[in-house]
Amino acid sequence: MSFPEVIEQSNQVLQALVDAGERVIGYVYPHPPHEILIAHGLKPSLVRTNPSVVGAYEASLQTFSCSLTRNLFSQRVSSSFPLLAGIVFSGNTCDALQNVGDIWRKRFPEDRVLRLTYPVGDFGEASVDFLSMEIEALSNELTGLYGVAFSESNFRTAALLLHEIRDVLQLFYTVRLLYPSLISYNTLSNLVGEFLTAPTQEASERMKGKWEEVVEKLDTNQKNTVEQLRESLLNQDLSDFEAEIDSANHRIAVIGGMVEPSTLAGLMENIPGITHTTLVLDMLSFGFKTVFTPPVSIEGDPFRESARSILGAHSEPTQEGLPKRTAFLKDVLTKLSIHGLIVCEQSFCDPDEFEAPSLEKAAEEVGVATVKLPLDSELSDRARIEGRIQTFLETINAS
Amino acid sequence: MSDEKPYRKLETQALLQQIAFRHGMEAMAASEEGNLAWVSSGFPVEIPVAMNVFPTYPEQSGAIIGATKIGPEVCGFAEDLGYSQELCSYARASIGSTDRPDDVAMGALPKPQAFLGCNNICGTILKWYDANSEQTGAPVFLLDTPPLEAEQKPHHRAYVKQGLERLIEFLGKTFNTTLEEDKFREVADLSSRAIKLWTQSLKACQNKPSPLNCADRFLTMAPVVSSRGMEHCTEFYEVLLAEVEDRVKQSIGAIREEKIRLLWDNIPPWFILRFFNQLAARGVVFPADTYTHAWSGAVEGTDTDSLLDGVVDIYSNVYLNKNLDAKVDKMCQLIKDFDLDGFVMFSVRSCKRYSLGQLVSKEIVTEKTGVPGVVIEGDMVDSRLFNEAQIQTRVDALLEMFV
Numbered sequence: 035m036s037f038p039e040v041i042e043q044s045n046q047v048l049q050a051l052v053d054a055g056e057r058v059i060g061y062v063y064p065h066p067p068h069e070i071l072i073a074h075g076l077k078p079s080l081v082r083t084n085p086s087v088v089g090a091y092e093a094s095l096q097t098f099s100c101s102l103t104r105n106l107f108s109q110r111v112s113s114s115f116p117l118l119a120g121i122v123f124s125g126n127t128c129d130a131l132q133n134v135g136d137i138w139r140k141r142f143p144e145d146r147v148l149r150l151t152y153p154v155g156d157f158g159e160a161s162v163d164f165l166s167m168e169i170e171a172l173s174n175e176l177t178g179l180y181g182v183a184f185s186e187s188n189f190r191t192a193a194l195l196l197h198e199i200r201d202v203l204q205l206f207y208t209v210r211l212l213y214p215s216l217i218s219y220n221t222l223s224n225l226v227g228e229f230l231t232a233p234t235q236e237a238s239e240r241m242k243g244k245w246e247e248v249v250e251k252l253d254t255n256q257k258n259t260v261e262q263l264r265e266s267l268l269n270q271d272l273s274d275f276e277a278e279i280d281s282a283n284h285r286i287a288v289i290g291g292m293v294e295p296s297t298l299a300g301l302m303e304n305i306p307g308i309t310h311t312t313l314v315l316d317m318l319s320f321g322f323k324t325v326f327t328p329p330v331s332i333e334g335d336p337f338r339e340s341a342r343s344i345l346g347a348h349s350e351p352t353q354e355g356l357p358k359r360t361a362f363l364k365d366v367l368t369k370l371s372i373h374g375l376i377v378c379e380q381s382f383c384d385p386d387e388f389e390a391p392s393l394e395k396a397a398e399e400v401g402v403a404t405v406k407l408p409l410d411s412e413l414s415d416r417a418r419i420e421g422r423i424q425t426f427l428e429t430i431n432a433s
Numbered sequence: 434m435s436d437e438k439p440y441r442k443l444e445t446q447a448l449l450q451q452i453a454f455r456h457g458m459e460a461m462a463a464s465e466e467g468n469l470a471w472v473s474s475g476f477p478v479e480i481p482v483a484m485n486v487f488p489t490y491p492e493q494s495g496a497i498i499g500a501t502k503i504g505p506e507v508c509g510f511a512e513d514l515g516y517s518q519e520l521c522s523y524a525r526a527s528i529g530s531t532d533r534p535d536d537v538a539m540g541a542l543p544k545p546q547a548f549l550g551c552n553n554i555c556g557t558i559l560k561w562y563d564a565n566s567e568q569t570g571a572p573v574f575l576l577d578t579p580p581l582e583a584e585q586k587p588h589h590r591a592y593v594k595q596g597l598e599r600l601i602e603f604l605g606k607t608f609n610t611t612l613e614e615d616k617f618r619e620v621a622d623l624s625s626r627a628i629k630l631w632t633q634s635l636k637a638c639q640n641k642p643s644p645l646n647c648a649d650r651f652l653t654m655a656p657v658v659s660s661r662g663m664e665h666c667t668e669f670y671e672v673l674l675a676e677v678e679d680r681v682k683q684s685i686g687a688i689r690e691e692k693i694r695l696l697w698d699n700i701p702p703w704f705i706l707r708f709f710n711q712l713a714a715r716g717v718v719f720p721a722d723t724y725t726h727a728w729s730g731a732v733e734g735t736d737t738d739s740l741l742d743g744v745v746d747i748y749s750n751v752y753l754n755k756n757l758d759a760k761v762d763k764m765c766q767l768i769k770d771f772d773l774d775g776f777v778m779f780s781v782r783s784c785k786r787y788s789l790g791q792l793v794s795k796e797i798v799t800e801k802t803g804v805p806g807v808v809i810e811g812d813m814v815d816s817r818l819f820n821e822a823q824i825q826t827r828v829d830a831l832l833e834m835f836v
């Protein structure tokens with residue numbers, strides 16, 4: 035599915051939900067407290083960029099706002115957003131989102147703009163305390179806005195649902211890494227896309243159905259290896275993971291910030307030299323990092339457990355922890371036999387652009403070739419981007 | 434035509450050079466002794482100073498690199514390492530000069546033993562120090578001060594205070610030092626006095642003619658950024674305030690003929706401070722700006738715990754850590770208090786935190802105050818991103834409104 039098709043399909047799903055009387059709440063930063071939002075009767079949905087909407091932001095944003103925020107703003111100005119009951123902006127993640135949330139409130143006072151402020155890093159219980167209070171404040175605000183109080187039983191159902199969805203997506207990611215011929219990156223990115231559009235029971239059933247097809251093709255040993263790797267990825271520690279990886283074909287990983295797996299799948303589709311097993315892993319914010327988030331426990335206080343889960347996810351370039359991220363990247367590249375790394379940089383995205391040189395350096399230190407891919411949400415330079423990927427693949431193939 | 438310059442130079446400027454020189458020497462010695470920290474401008478420096486850790490400021494070094502017009506070259510060194518030209522030019526100048534200190538005539542800082550960043554000015558600082566840390570091997574401590582929506586909530590206060598406790602622990606371990614209450618109180622007191630004196634000098638610009646112009650304030654703010662909490666900093670501001678008060682008493686303005694009073698918003702273009710002097714020739718003075726007014730308040734308290742509470746207050750509430758409404762209110766207040774005729778917003782491509790929102794706040798400020806404003810775009814260090822002719826045209830259009 036191409037990215038425009040993904041958006042089209044996502045809009046249809048959202049429209050169907052709205053028609054069925056559901057309230058859809060958008061989020062911009064990849065780690066919203068899904069379970070808490072659902073506990074208020076809301077359907078959380080990623081507010082996606084749309085490459086076909088261009089340049090309607092100029093009266094409110096300068097050109098040096100990141101391409102993601104410019105694109106979202108343009109969509110809102112040209113009224114091309116799906117019907118959202120509100121949008122959750124993040125606070126304290128990056129300067130662009132911090133300010134654009136404020137600007138949005140001024141320009142579109144009729145929109146319900148909420149803010150969830152995150153701690154900049156994982157400082158143990160101090161961060162959990164802070165984020166849980168923020169989530170609780172958000173929950174109170176939701177009650178006030180929509181008149182639907184937090185429901186403990188909805189929360190439990192949501193925690194279970196999200197656990198199931200993430201669980202199965204983690205398995206797909208792991209199988210893609212170990213046995214890439216069993217699931218295409220396209221399929222994986224579509225399934226992740228469904229999660230981002232709306233984590234519904236139907237989406238979960240479809241994912242489980244797909245998993246039945248895949249798991250049939252694995253023998254017991256392979257199943258054990260999949261489980262072992264999944265655990266290691268979830269725990270962000272590959273030190274104990276030992277397995278023979280079939281690296282006869284070249285294996286590429288992608289890293290960067292707020293890019294969707296489907297964008298990449300779409301970009302890769304027509305590039306000569308790419309086989310269906312080439313792209314084995316994305317480590318993107320809207321893909322791998324959203325999926326490899328530990329489950330929310332239903333035993334303790336919902337706000338604290340939700341905070342714990344969010345803080346337990348792989349850290350973002352917007353957060354502190356660069357040394358940990360580069361160390362983990364090196365492990366991924368070496369232990370999972372990656373031959374080449376594509377480093378995505380959103381145009382005018384400070385977190386991406388600051389982190390890219392360190393990621394490239396880390397890859398070079400373990401002998402993995404890299405290419406930097408400057409992107410914008412409109413993919414305005416698509417031909418050049420594709421050319422760059424193609425040249426990169428040729429270089430790797432020649433080595 | 435008279436040869437007289439349209440602006441008056443401050444006598445205190447000579448003292449400023451001495452302080453800068455002294456600060457540089459002390460930083461060098463501290464580095465050799467293993468006691469130097471690079472610190473962001475909004476960091477609660479009273480704590481490291483009280484723990485005998487010497488602070489030095491890469492943002493100030495960025496300003497020097499800008500003022501000496503080597504910005505594009507030094508930023509280019511960082512770009513050669515893969516850092517995008519779209520990133521903050523203070524950060525690029527810092528990364529570039531750390532990579533090639535011998536190729537930087539002025540502005541390269543001695544090697545630190547730690548980086549102390551506080552994100553009350555922006556999120557960039559974290560990424561920038563991470564890059565510097567990779568270059569030097571010195572660790573980063575980040576004090577997280579989540580941006581304020583309105584009043585600071587109790588759990589924000591508690592979280593920032595826990596951050597301060599971690600800071601004391603980090604400094605203790607990294608520099609083998611402790612925080613003594615008496616010393617902390619003494620440093621906080623010196624810092625507060627310096628800030629109060631500085632604030633009085635700023636306030637004096639409400640007078641007509643204004644005793645200080647923009648460039649005067651941008652230059653004389655250096656010690657309050659780099660040396661607050663130290664004796665010589667307080668002394669400097671005593672001398673500055675005396676000169677300012679003398680000017681006020683004698684009705685001596687910063688420029689010879691004050692006709693139009695404007696507000697400046699954002700960091701200045703350091704490589705072209707003559708921009709303000711050229712405007713001075715047309716009777717334009719800037720009695721206030723949001724940049725130097727970002728500093729206010731004093732760390733007060735009787736014991737370590739209450740002093741830490743004071744630090745939480747002051748450093749969470751800096752201008753850039755507040756929302757758009759607060760920024761608009763501040764600008765409107767300055768326009769009213771300083772009786773200003775209009776405002777110039779410098780949209781700095783480097784600085785998203787300061788600049789994004791200006792297009793909206795320009796409209797609101799005009800609506801609320803009735804005075805016109807203009808947005809000009811450029812950069813503070815990287816002169817490649819500054820189109821002087823275009824900026825001139827825009828400023829001319831604003832000035833025509835006052836004829």
Ligand code: SF4
Nearest residue numbers: 100102128130292383
């Ligand atoms: S993280 Fe980057 S892409 Fe995402 S909103 Fe911030 S600046 Fe934009």
Ligand code: SF4
Nearest residue numbers: 521523554555557784
């Ligand atoms: S110029 Fe802006 S982005 Fe750069 S360090 Fe200063 S506040 Fe941060």
